[in-house]
Amino acid sequence: MAGPRHVRPGPMVEAWLIEAMERYNEESLERREAYAAQVHLPGAVLQDLVWWALQALPDEILVGLDVDGSQAHQPDVEAAFAGEAHRDGLFAGQGFVISEAAVVNRGDSYSVHHLPEDWTDDLFRSDRGNRGGRFTHWLHTHPNAPAVPSGADADAAQETLGVDMILGLRFSPEGPLPWFDDVDGTRRTLAAPEQPRRFGRRGPPVLGVAPSGHRIHEIQLIAFHRTGLGVNVVLVDDEGWPYGWSQD
Template sequence: MVETWLVDAMRSYNAESYSMRHAYAAQLHLPGPVFRELVVWALQSLPDEILVGLDVDPNRKHIGEVESTFEGQEHVSNLFGGQGYVIKEAHVVNRGDSYSVHHLPEEWTDDLFSGQRGSRAGRFTHWLHTHPNAPAIPSGADTDAAQETTGVDMILGLRFSPEGPLPWFDDVDGTRRSLGTEHAPKTKRSWFSRKELPVLGIAPTGHSIHDIQLIAFHKTGLGVNVLLIDESGYPYGWDELIQPTS
């Protein structure tokens, strides 16, 4: 079950995905329950980053009217593997620091994947890795690893408390895509601090979530628009995005 606060955040994110649709070359439809799993896994694996492989459902295409509504002026057909199909499932493949996390462990390889195909070996269509208490902006290691991806690469950035050994790091340039922080209530971090942070909600791990950032990109550097969809295949907030015609 997806919590109400996360549904609200995904609705806000999709509204921005719609308003920014002309800035993207393609789109990727990610089910809300799968996205929730990714957030929980990221928090359960702290302080490490995690690498997650994602497969698409070959029997479930994007809904046509959703695809056309979010299609931008810069749309590119057949840009990546799995384009036009909904993500079906996710698997945690590795955990570690920002350099080792991109390596595919031996248990995820077999004779079909030679060393010449790189550390990821093409095991999954799409890949996602996490940035704990850091923004979802690609590093040099991230862009290098993306060259082996047949689909797209995603980054999930989380800002949370208690921080533990990972204080928030934001000294990096790049465009940020957040889930609904402008609608979150403000709360003081402590009795002695005047600094206030938004609280989107409380995760199942007990962490207060202050920001969730999500981006997707192709190995060429082109941005991919992520839509967070419900069980029916429509984006959360679809009714608010598309005004009925009379």
């Protein structure tokens, strides 16, 4: 299926998303010891992913991600976010910034992981699994559900050369997808700061508003290796510096 694509340079990033990414990166730095590796995702790509996810409702989307072989992680950033358990050579594309994203499929939580025929060709043998091997990394969405891997997600990740990522979104109006949070697992979130509850206000705080008109209450984002190891996500600008990073 032909879908939206993001190729650098990206669009302007919303101010509210930049603030949320700064908070997310602060947590990524604080929790670096919990991860075996890191992956750097530009904020402009993340913004497109959120817009695409909302445009595809009520479906989930599968997105292929490629790295820029000429843009390695900033050495100072790589060192700062590396914990004691850091492992080099864990996955394909490690050490390079993600530069391109393309929507490959949409569907329910099971069918979304399969590649449509127009994304495969004779070079991709059937024994390489249902994700043949066109992209380095893969991301899929969980609309109005947390970014916690399901059994189907873990199975699909076995065919990934890079890392698998999950983008969870909490939004309103909910439509046919009320917020579902009855899932165990580690959460990594871009959410609005806690605010005193005002009289008459209903629902969670609003992080930002999408072009589709949806109010975004929370964005969750995780990455993991097919072995089950967690991969730390660092959200960077066009030059590879994390949002909120001080270069003084």
